[in-house]
Amino acid sequence: MAEDLTISNGSKEEKYHAIIPQIKGLLEGEHDLVANLANVAAALKEQFSWWWIGFYLVKNNELVLGPFQGPVACTRIKKGRGVCGTSWAEGKTLIVEDVEKFPGHIACSSLSRSEIVVPLIHNNEVWGVLDADSEHLAHYNEVDKLFLEQIVNLLKPE
Ligand code: SME
Numbered sequence: 001m002a003e004d005l006t007i008s009n010g011s012k013e014e015k016y017h018a019i020i021p022q023i024k025g026l027l028e029g030e031h032d033l034v035a036n037l038a039n040v041a042a043a044l045k046e047q048f049s050w051w052w053i054g055f056y057l058v059k060n061n062e063l064v065l066g067p068f069q070g071p072v073a074c075t076r077i078k079k080g081r082g083v084c085g086t087s088w089a090e091g092k093t094l095i096v097e098d099v100e101k102f103p104g105h106i107a108c109s110s111l112s113r114s115e116i117v118v119p120l121i122h123n124n125e126v127w128g129v130l131d132a133d134s135e136h137l138a139h140y141n142e143v144d145k146l147f148l149e150q151i152v153n154l155l156k157p158e
Pocket of ligand 1: 106107112115131
């Protein structure tokens, strides 16, 4: 079966409107977490060409690197550390317009300039985070928050 995505060249909203139904299609009937996280990361990378997009999962009270697209990244992040660990600790989405101005930002890649981290929440517990990084300043905004929160709601822990 062909799995080619249809990519939109429109506005940010149009891109999300194009990719979300396709992400739903990719997740439908598949319960394997790694397979689903891998396809969500790949679909977002293809649609948006972000510098880095991927997941960290809570394991033994640490965030551990999960499926991603982009350059190699740090493998473990403690609660409250960096943007990812802060999003986990606070249970909320963080938009960072300039990573150099975020105290404690963990620079996995020196080319990353802005970032959004969205917690994955199930039964009121954070079980991971989605992290997207851009090589451009102030690349992410409330539109990304709105749609990425919808996307992570499609995911469930194993
Ligand atoms: N910058 C993140 C670390 C993860 S990488 O960007 C992929 C942070 O500060 O938590």
